[in-house]
Amino acid sequence: MTAMAPADRDFPWTEEEFLALDEIADRVELWDGDLRVSASPTPWHQHVITELLIALRLPSRERGLRVHSAINLRLKPNRIVIPDLTITSAIDFHERVVPSDLARLVCEVTSPSNAATDRVLKMHYYAEAGIPWYLVVEHVTAGLWLYRLEGEKYELDGVAEQGETLRLVEPVTAEIRPESLLP
Template sequence: MTAAIFGHPGPWTEEEFLALGETPDRVELFDGSLSVTPAPTPRHQRISSELYVVLSPAAEAAGLHVLEAINLRLRPGRIPIPDLVITDDIDFDQLVIDASAVRLVCEIISPSNPSADRVLKMHFYAQAGIPWYLLVEQRTGELHLYRREGDHYLEHSITRRGQVLRLVEPVTAEIDPERLLPPT
């Protein structure tokens, strides 16, 4: 796998990217370039799992779906792997989900590269038309919710420990930052 990635000449096409298949690393495609990151930390996975537990019943009640770590096509040649999404009905056997089916995208901010989630992906998700963007701080559980306005996101709310995020779109749910974090 590593040889296939680093020995590749020139920009990557979407077809070449998809031909890599499943990998133990998180491999994303951004306009001909690959971004490769190792598997997430246990803290990251705890947060993702707890979000899934909270959002899944709410999504089901709204006729939507919650999915973790899927290939998300924002446009041809641009396929990130967000930590969590809430989607409309989709084909569960497709390798890639189109952004038009996504109502909310969530990223758990990587301490090693926070600008990827706070700037790059935020910009790309807004351009793709995804209505809601949720960012989660790994250390504090702080939740930053953004609503799309035009081609960018505006901050809708910040929820800190001791507070509760009350979502009304795309699902009705309450997220407690304390619950997301591992026990101390």
């Protein structure tokens, strides 16, 4: 479940204050001055992301790209999110925050507590940041919904449910079957 934190603070957080938190156990994102704290993902969620990362690792390297799980991604000043998975061009591995112009694809795995955030708000944020591809993995079935940025919004590019294959040609070439992601 996502919550605003800390509850007793009545003024916005700056990016500098956010970064001063250093590494903490919770997933903390900065959304326009507000901190959003999420519980650690479930083992199911983590398994799906790991399998997806494995499926995209070699195709990413073949294109000179890298795939990462749970990195700090700066969409704009004072908006730093943590996508479940991100494919980027070359990044500085010593920097805590990756600029969004290096992201080629972001992926979110929905859960009952965040499905609307991933399908609406984060989709809008990623489009606004100009990230070319957005992949949504549906909770329980691992259905895959791939979106391509057209202008200022995402258009559906492909869908794969159980028994089907999602074929990516950009930013990497890969075929993914939803059932291959499941535990």
